[in-house]
Amino acid sequence: MSGHLAVVGLGPGDARWLTPEAQSALDAADALYGYGPYLDRVPARPGQGRHPSDNREEMSRAGAALAQAAQGARVAIVSGGDPGVFAMAAAICEAIETGPPSWRALDVTIVPGITAMLAVAARAGAPLGHDFCALSLSDNLKSWELIERRLDAVAGAGLVIALYNPVSRARPWQLASALDRLRRHLPDATPVIFGRAVGRTDESITVTTLDAADALAADMATLIIVGSRATRVIPRPGRPLVYTPRAATEASA
Numbered sequence: 001m002s003g004h005l006a007v008v009g010l011g012p013g014d015a016r017w018l019t020p021e022a023q024s025a026l027d028a029a030d031a032l033y034g035y036g037p038y039l040d041r042v043p044a045r046p047g048q049g050r051h052p053s054d055n056r057e058e059m060s061r062a063g064a065a066l067a068q069a070a071q072g073a074r075v076a077i078v079s080g081g082d083p084g085v086f087a088m089a090a091a092i093c094e095a096i097e098t099g100p101p102s103w104r105a106l107d108v109t110i111v112p113g114i115t116a117m118l119a120v121a122a123r124a125g126a127p128l129g130h131d132f133c134a135l136s137l138s139d140n141l142k143s144w145e146l147i148e149r150r151l152d153a154v155a156g157a158g159l160v161i162a163l164y165n166p167v168s169r170a171r172p173w174q175l176a177s178a179l180d181r182l183r184r185h186l187p188d189a190t191p192v193i194f195g196r197a198v199g200r201t202d203e204s205i206t207v208t209t210l211d212a213a214d215a216l217a218a219d220m221a222t223l224i225i226v227g228s229r230a231t232r233v234i235p236r237p238g239r240p241l242v243y244t245p246r247a248a249t250e251a252s253a
């Protein structure tokens, strides 16, 4: 059995952010699996099977990709950004752990990609220049109480916070509630960056402050970076530079 599964990160959108390794893995695949809009970013190749699926179908997609690889095919399953960040690589591991023993013998490669947080940070300056964390605001797979506890802990610890999955049609109120929670810990003037569709033609970047941050400004394609007490804004013509200095003092944390 020579089946192979590559879990491939496509980056946030800009074709120049697709790594050469990811491109090779896509080129070598007999079949591609992924969430429809991500798969749409990969040009069709004659002879290569395409299996788009819906957003919420990660486990059945993972199972189908593994089953085809187990039959000897070279399969690639794609994620936006990095496949290990709130994406398919963990779903594949979950499926392997609970699936048939033959899946453990498969040759599985995780091909990293640029995650949205890094692309948004690069556009804004260097907000992740000191300690930071990433949280998904989706309460599909964890409780809202747990998310609130984590927001309290990380804002209190002086970490810059990258918020993935801020809103969806089924989750309209979570971002406003999370911002309110963070206002308990952080000053009004804390810099907040909204990065939307970064690397795509409809990209937008907004730099604001925690007191003025408007949850309605975010959609499913938005990543939000909330600064720490140490995060600074350098005004300049056009968009300001936002950065977190490399050194921390007790007073700034």
Ligand code: SAH
Residues within 6 Å of the ligand: 012, 013, 079, 080, 081, 082, 083, 084, 085, 086, 087, 114, 115, 116, 117, 120, 163, 164, 165, 166, 167, 195, 196, 197, 198, 199, 200, 219, 220, 221, 222, 223, 224
């Ligand atoms: N694996 C992906 C994240 C999947 S979760 C990665 O590493 O980037 C989906 C969330 O990622 C979205 O709700 C949004 O918060 C963020 N995201 C993905 N692509 C983005 C982009 N081009 N610009 C801004 N945020 C993006």
